[in-house]
Amino acid sequence: MSTARITDLYEVTMAHSYLRESMTAPATFSLFVRNLPPGRGFLVAAGIESALEYLAGFRVDEEDVRAFAAALGRPTADLAPLCGLRFSGEVWAVPEGRIVLAGEPLLEVTAPLPEAQLVESYLLNQVCHQTAVASKAARCVIAAAGRPVVDFSLRRTHGLQAGDHAARLGGLVGFAGTSNVAAAGRYGLRAVGTMAHSYIEAFGDEATAFRAFARAHPGPVTFLVDTYDTRAGVTTAAQVLRELDLHEGCAVRLDSGDFLELSVASRRILDAAGLPDVKITVSGGLDEYGIADLLTAGAPIDVFAVGTRVGVAADAPYLDAAYKLVSYDGQPMMKLSAGKATAPGAKQVFRGRNFSDTVALRTETAPPGTVPVLRIVMTGGQRLDGPYALEAARSAFESDLAALPATARYIADPRPPTTAWSDGLVRLTNDVRQRIESGQRSTNNATAALPGRRG
Amino acid sequence: MSTARITDLYEVTMAHSYLRESMTAPATFSLFVRNLPPGRGFLVAAGIESALEYLAGFRVDEEDVRAFAAALGRPTADLAPLCGLRFSGEVWAVPEGRIVLAGEPLLEVTAPLPEAQLVESYLLNQVCHQTAVASKAARCVIAAAGRPVVDFSLRRTHGLQAGDHAARLGGLVGFAGTSNVAAAGRYGLRAVGTMAHSYIEAFGDEATAFRAFARAHPGPVTFLVDTYDTRAGVTTAAQVLRELDLHEGCAVRLDSGDFLELSVASRRILDAAGLPDVKITVSGGLDEYGIADLLTAGAPIDVFAVGTRVGVAADAPYLDAAYKLVSYDGQPMMKLSAGKATAPGAKQVFRGRNFSDTVALRTETAPPGTVPVLRIVMTGGQRLDGPYALEAARSAFESDLAALPATARYIADPRPPTTAWSDGLVRLTNDVRQRIESGQRSTNNATAALPGRRG
Numbered sequence: 001m002s003t004a005r006i007t008d009l010y011e012v013t014m015a016h017s018y019l020r021e022s023m024t025a026p027a028t029f030s031l032f033v034r035n036l037p038p039g040r041g042f043l044v045a046a047g048i049e050s051a052l053e054y055l056a057g058f059r060v061d062e063e064d065v066r067a068f069a070a071a072l073g074r075p076t077a078d079l080a081p082l083c084g085l086r087f088s089g090e091v092w093a094v095p096e097g098r099i100v101l102a103g104e105p106l107l108e109v110t111a112p113l114p115e116a117q118l119v120e121s122y123l124l125n126q127v128c129h130q131t132a133v134a135s136k137a138a139r140c141v142i143a144a145a146g147r148p149v150v151d152f153s154l155r156r157t158h159g160l161q162a163g164d165h166a167a168r169l170g171g172l173v174g175f176a177g178t179s180n181v182a183a184a185g186r187y188g189l190r191a192v193g194t195m196a197h198s199y200i201e202a203f204g205d206e207a208t209a210f211r212a213f214a215r216a217h218p219g220p221v222t223f224l225v226d227t228y229d230t231r232a233g234v235t236t237a238a239q240v241l242r243e244l245d246l247h248e249g250c251a252v253r254l255d256s257g258d259f260l261e262l263s264v265a266s267r268r269i270l271d272a273a274g275l276p277d278v279k280i281t282v283s284g285g286l287d288e289y290g291i292a293d294l295l296t297a298g299a300p301i302d303v304f305a306v307g308t309r310v311g312v313a314a315d316a317p318y319l320d321a322a323y324k325l326v327s328y329d330g331q332p333m334m335k336l337s338a339g340k341a342t343a344p345g346a347k348q349v350f351r352g353r354n355f356s357d358t359v360a361l362r363t364e365t366a367p368p369g370t371v372p373v374l375r376i377v378m379t380g381g382q383r384l385d386g387p388y389a390l391e392a393a394r395s396a397f398e399s400d401l402a403a404l405p406a407t408a409r410y411i412a413d414p415r416p417p418t419t420a421w422s423d424g425l426v427r428l429t430n431d432v433r434q435r436i437e438s439g440q441r442s443t444n445n446a447t448a449a450l451p452g453r454r455g
Numbered sequence: 456m457s458t459a460r461i462t463d464l465y466e467v468t469m470a471h472s473y474l475r476e477s478m479t480a481p482a483t484f485s486l487f488v489r490n491l492p493p494g495r496g497f498l499v500a501a502g503i504e505s506a507l508e509y510l511a512g513f514r515v516d517e518e519d520v521r522a523f524a525a526a527l528g529r530p531t532a533d534l535a536p537l538c539g540l541r542f543s544g545e546v547w548a549v550p551e552g553r554i555v556l557a558g559e560p561l562l563e564v565t566a567p568l569p570e571a572q573l574v575e576s577y578l579l580n581q582v583c584h585q586t587a588v589a590s591k592a593a594r595c596v597i598a599a600a601g602r603p604v605v606d607f608s609l610r611r612t613h614g615l616q617a618g619d620h621a622a623r624l625g626g627l628v629g630f631a632g633t634s635n636v637a638a639a640g641r642y643g644l645r646a647v648g649t650m651a652h653s654y655i656e657a658f659g660d661e662a663t664a665f666r667a668f669a670r671a672h673p674g675p676v677t678f679l680v681d682t683y684d685t686r687a688g689v690t691t692a693a694q695v696l697r698e699l700d701l702h703e704g705c706a707v708r709l710d711s712g713d714f715l716e717l718s719v720a721s722r723r724i725l726d727a728a729g730l731p732d733v734k735i736t737v738s739g740g741l742d743e744y745g746i747a748d749l750l751t752a753g754a755p756i757d758v759f760a761v762g763t764r765v766g767v768a769a770d771a772p773y774l775d776a777a778y779k780l781v782s783y784d785g786q787p788m789m790k791l792s793a794g795k796a797t798a799p800g801a802k803q804v805f806r807g808r809n810f811s812d813t814v815a816l817r818t819e820t821a822p823p824g825t826v827p828v829l830r831i832v833m834t835g836g837q838r839l840d841g842p843y844a845l846e847a848a849r850s851a852f853e854s855d856l857a858a859l860p861a862t863a864r865y866i867a868d869p870r871p872p873t874t875a876w877s878d879g880l881v882r883l884t885n886d887v888r889q890r891i892e893s894g895q896r897s898t899n900n901a902t903a904a905l906p907g908r909r910g
Contacts, residue, residue, distance in 0.1 A: 001637070006618070008609055008634040009648030017671035023657060071636045071646030072672070113657060120651075121634075124610035125618060133613075154463055155579035156773045158588075159616030163461070163580060179463035179576075181526045182456070191526030193464030196575075198780035201788045202478060202568060205894060216472035217527070228791050228891060256792040308773045317767040318611045325653035333656045337681050337711040436683060439660060 004060045004085075005067040008121045012068045012082070015114035019081045025329035026089075027113040028346045029120070030105045031127055032324075037316035041414025042404060044138045044397055045094040045106050046169055047130030048377075049388055051123050055109075056383050058087040058119060087115050091378035092346075092362070097172055097393030098373060099400035101419050103359055104349045105374060106131065111381075113328060120323045128321045129162065134169040136313040138397065139288035140306050141174045142409050145295060148176035148303045150192050152283055153311025154183075166311040172393045176303070187390055192305075194222040194253060206233055210240040220249030222281060225266070226256045234266045238273035251279040251303065259290075260299045267300040279303060287314065292411040332432050343425060344432045349373040350422075354405055360422035367422075459515045459540075460522040463576045467523045467537070470569035474536045480784035481544075482568040483801045484575070485560045486582055487779075492771035496869025497859055499593045499852055500549040500561050501624055502585030503832075504843055506578050510564075511838050513542040513574060542570050546833035547801075547817070552627055552848030553828060554855035556874050558814055559804045560829060561586065566836075568783060575778045583776045584617065589624040591768040593852065594743035595761050596629045597864050600750060603631035603758045605647050607738055608766025609638075621766040627848045631758070642845055647760075649677040649708060661688055665695040675704030677736060680721070681711045689721045693728035706734040706758065714745075715754045722755040734758060742769065747866040789887050798880060799887045804828040805877075809860055815877035822877075 018024065033043060065083045069076040089111025094100055106127055109116050140149050151170035157163040167183030177190035184191035195213055203209035210223050223240070225233030237252050252270070254262050259282045270278045282294075283305035291304050308314065324342040325333045332344035346362040350370035358367060366372055377384055407415040421429075473479065488498060520538045524531040544566025549555055561582055564571050595604050606625035612618040622638030632645035639646035650668055658664035665678050678695070680688030692707050707725070709717050714737045725733045737749075738760035746759050763769065779797045780788045787799035801817040805825035813822060821827055832839055862870045876884075 005637040005640070006609075006615055007636055008607070009636050009639075009646045010634065010650055011648075012636060013648060013668070013672055014650055014654045017654070017667055018657070020671045021667050027653075027657065029653070067636055067640045071639050117651075117653065121610050122615075125612060125615060128611055129613045129617075152463065154461075155576050156583055157580060158584045158613035158767065158772075159620060160461055160577075160580060161614030161616045162584075165614060179465065181462055181464050181467060181522055182460040184464075184526050185460070185522045191464045193466075193468060195465055195469055196572075197790045197792065198482075198484070198572065198788075199469045199472070201780050201790060202473070202482065202783045212472055212476050213468070216475045217468055226792050256794060312613065312767075312772040314772055317613075317769055317772040318763045323610075325656050328657045333653075335652045335656060336683050337652065 002059065002061045002064050003054055003122065004058060004064040004118070006122055007118060009071050011118045011120055012071070012079075015082060015118045016079060018114040018117065024112040024114060026110050027116045027325060027329075028108060028110040028327040029116050029323050030326045030347060031107040031109075031123060032105045032322060033100070033102055033131070034320045034322060036102050036416050037319065039315050039414065040135055041408030041410060041416045042099045042101065042135070043131050043319070044134040044173060045098050045100050045131060046096055046134035046172060047127035048093050048096045048107060049386070050126040050130065051107060052091065052093070052377060052383055052386060054122055054126070055087045055091060055119060055378060056381065060085040060118075082114075085115060085118070086381055087111060087119060088381040089115060089378070090376065090380075092374045093377045094349075094373055095375065095393065095396050096388060097396035097400070099355070099397070099404060100349075100373070101355070101357060101416055103343075103419055104357065105347050108346055108374065110346065124321060124323050128319045130165050130169060132313040132316060132319050133166055133311065134172055136287070136310050136316065137166075137170050137175065138173040138401070139411060140291060140304070140310055142401075143288040143291040143295070143411050144304050147301070149291075150176050150303065150305045151178040151180065151310070152305045152307035154180045156308040157311040163311070168390065171390055173397055174394060195224050197224065197227045197255070200224065200227040206236045207240055210237060211244070214240070214244050214246065221246060222251040222253050224255060225252045226254055226262075230254060230257055230262050231265055231269065234269045238270055238275055238278070241275060241278060242273060247275050247278050251281045253281040253283060253305075255282075255284045259294055259301065260297050263294070263299045263301050281305060283307065285309065288411050332428055334429065334432050334436070336433070336436060343421070343429050345425065345428050347374075347425070355403065355408070355417040357417065357419040358422050359419055359425060361424045361428060364422055364424045457514065457516045457519050458509055458577065459513060459519040459573070461577055462573060464526050466573045466575055467526070467534075470537060470573045471534060473569040473572065479567040479569060481565050482571045482780055482784075483563060483565040483782040484571050484778050485781045485802060486562040486564075486578060487560045487777060488555070488557055488586070489775045489777060491557050491871050492774065494770050494869065495590055496863035496865060496871045497554045497556060497590070498586050498774070499589040499628060500553050500555050500586060501551055501589035501627060502582035503548050503551045503562060504841070505581040505585065506562060507546065507548070507832060507838055507841060509577055509581070510542045510546060510574060510833060511836065515540040515573075537569075540570060540573070541836055542566060542574060543836040544570060544833065545831065545835070547829045548832045549804075549828055550830065550848065550851050551843060552850070552852035552855070554810070554852070554859060555804075555828070556810070556812060556871055558874055559812065560802050563801055563829065565801065579776060579778050583774045585620050585624060587768040587771060587774050588621055588766065589627055591742070591765050591771065592621075592625050592630065593628040593856070594866060595746060595759070595765055597856075598743040598746035598750070598866050599759050602756070604746075605631050605758065605760045606633040606635065606765070607760045607762035609635045611763040612766040618766070623845065626845055628852055629849060650679050652679065652682045652710070655679065655682040661691045662695055665692060666699070669695070669699050669701065676701060677706040677708050679710060680707045681709055681717075685709060685712055685717050686720055686724065689724045693725055693730055693733070696730060696733060697728060702730050702732050706736045708736040708738060708760075710737075710739045714749055714756065715752050718749075718754045718756050736760060738762065740764065743866050787883055787887050789884065789891070791888065791891060798876070798884050800880065800883050802829075802880070810858065810863070810872040812872065812874040813877050814874055814880060816879045816883060819877055819879045
């Protein structure tokens with residue numbers, strides 16, 4: 001199916017009207033997050049690859065036009081002018097994996113107005129959701145302080161695409177693996193997973209189940225130990241591991257109960273059984289807060305599996321993001337809506353040391369000691385390079401994370417670095433605001449002349 | 456792509472081991488929500504249709520086997536026994552749209568153990584997420600108290616499948632429309648949408664934009680009035696509507712600011728302009744809480760558009776759901792894990808008046824005055840009927856909602872009806888627990904005989 005009809009109807013009504021009015025001059029839209037959610041000191045740019053893939057393949061086909069016409073209850077012929085529309089524009093974007101802050105564009109699209117408008121819903125969908133999940137996942141990596149984190153979220157993500165993305169975004173921020181087989185294959189991630197409680201129950205007792213598992217899967221094994229009584233489960237696991245002469249690369253997994261108490265007890269049992277290199281994995285309801293609490297308390301946990309809360313970014317499942325018209329036909333644009341005022345003009349972010357970021361007009365020169373964050377990635381509707389390897393994004397994330405002020409990395413009460421606006425952006429914003437407000441005053445005066453009540 | 460590899464790796468490791476051990480006797484798994492999230496007095500069963508479609512088409516093909524082998528780092532031949540596996544089982548399910556409570560199965564699968572296990576991740580993904588979103592959307596319908604609610608969530612849902620589902624689930628609980636063009640077409644929903652702020656800005660002033668919109672879209676129009684100053688915007692909208700002699704079916708849309716104050720002001724302006732039948736639509740950050748507050752305060756709002764918070768079920772973005780083995784080879788099963796103990800046996804829910812529900816064994820007889828909620832929907836891997844029309848689900852939801860105690864419908868502090876367990880289920884649970892605990896005691900005794908430390 002063409003992706004062009006995966007859109008909000010108003011994109012279609014507007015594009016149709018623009019074509020009718022011959023308003024096809026270049027428009028620039030800026031996609032940015034207005035404010036960071038509570039509990040976030042930074043965001044990890046993500047969804048850019050999906051956005052660019054979509055734009056490069058965007059085409060309104062006849063089926064789309066029929067869908068548009070049906071949605072509007074109009075004859076197909078009325079919407080025919082939209083048929084064949086492709087994306088022919090230019091795109092600037094923050095490379096995936098780079099850290100961004102509130103008010104900084106993640107993506108800027110310049111294209112004939114109808115094209116630039118039609119793609120809004122899809123771009124927002126992909127960039128918002130993937131950035132939200134990547135940012136949550138990044139905090140888990142910080143909390144785990146070097147210990148491996150793996151993704152178990154598939155069963156709880158909002159649909160299958162979200163599950164696929166969660167696995168990839170985990171990989172992007174440095175997760176050690178994912179349980180999602182399809183995503184592991186697609187993105188070259190390590191697949192991880194062992195057994196469920198049902199497996200133990202089907203065999204009737206843990207020792208029998210563990211032995212059968214090892215028979216089916218030669219090599220290192222992880223045994224799930226909390227189906228009945230965790231301490232007894234660990235003891236049985238130790239017994240079977242010794243019996244099979246397995247230890248290196250092996251682990252026990254705790255999936256319920258008090259992870260601090262049980263990890264301490266498990267470590268003691270494993271060490272006493274002469275299995276100091278058998279690791280302890282925990283899963284179940286964890287995210288960065290749980291991981292940080294456990295490690296602060298000294299829990300001897302080696303691997304953290306995160307699922308539900310990370311895959312749905314449970315404490316911040318959406319971002320306050322916008323795709324705003326900032327320029328049309330050479331004229332800078334902004335809106336003044338209460339609490340939602342936007343800054344005009346195509347932009348660039350200049351990053352200095354320690355995330356001293358300046359949001360500036362794209363035409364401005366980089367202040368000394370700063371580098372631009374957005375780069376041009378499409379012209380004439382064609383990608384300039386890419387698709388980008390996940391490794392490149394991971395490495396961009398790692399560099400940015402290393403440079404990020406420690407306060408922005410806090411788990412409990414992070415403080416995002418503040419961004420400045422360039423003089424050029426401040427000046428343009430004031431100018432455009434004045435132009436609009438004086439325009440509004442004349443409109444209001446005109447409105448005052450509205451004739452009396454009707455009927 | 457085959458859907459079989461959209462699974463957690465542990466489903467594969469377990470299925471492989473089961474085949475190796477010839478453990479292919481029938482297993483029953485029960486999919487249920489352990490506890491309702493705070494802020495929910497009921498859940499709306501959803502995702503069942505997706506689940507059944509998946510099961511009916513489930514087949515492990517050669518590509519899947521290659522993906523499994525790659526995930527495990529093993530030769531493809533090792534995983535070959537899984538190739539060609541289909542779902543050949545029986546399924547009982549709650550019809551979509553019916554209201555369910557904590558601990559009540561939404562779906563029960565009985566199939567040879569490897570099959571029943573392999574499908575777990577996908578079933579949980581679809582049923583959890585769709586039930587979470589449908590339940591949130593249902594509360595918006597309750598809060599709107601008869602006024603139309605429409606879905607604007609596409610730009611914020613977690614990926615495209617979630618956007619598609621959110622539109623459908625809105626339709627399921629009685630939303631009046633969706634902005635999602637593709638989903639509207641697919642599910643026969645009314646598509647809705649008008650214009651964005653960018654549209655106004657591109658024209659430079661509201662009156663010009665409104666007139667152009669009406670030229671492109673003959674018939675009723677909705678004008679967005681908050682791009683600059685809402686009161687001035689409504690006045691201009693009224694002026695253009697009168698000029699064009701439009702009113703019936705027309706509306707103004709408020710998308711920012713204080714909706715109470717602005718809706719009152721807008722109503723006054725429209726009425727004064729002789730346009731009492733022009734409606735007021737609001738959008739922006741709303742969910743059931745915002746809707747209830749506005750209507751309690753007397754805001755003269757006619758249509759509520761909900762997006763972000765509903766599409767991601769922001770206050771409860773996941774459900775504490777499980778897919779648990781309750782029976783294998785004729786033997787009832789349960790796990791005892793801390794806080795996650797499950798009840799054994801295939802089940803049925805018998806519903807009496809006012810949601811006096813009894814969770815019982817499937818083999819029990821319906822108590823007088825009750826009817827069973829789960830019905831058999833697949834045998835031998837074939838659907839018995841369906842796919843089910845969305846209308847049927849909507850009508851099931853409406854009947855159940857009408858019968859639901861008022862306290863469960865509360866927006867602020869809902870209280871779910873309590874469910875009882877049948878005598879048969881209580882008895883079986885005690886029996887199985889005893890059996891397992893005595894088994895565990897013998898295992899523990901055996902474990903005590905573990906030889907001394909190694910190394």
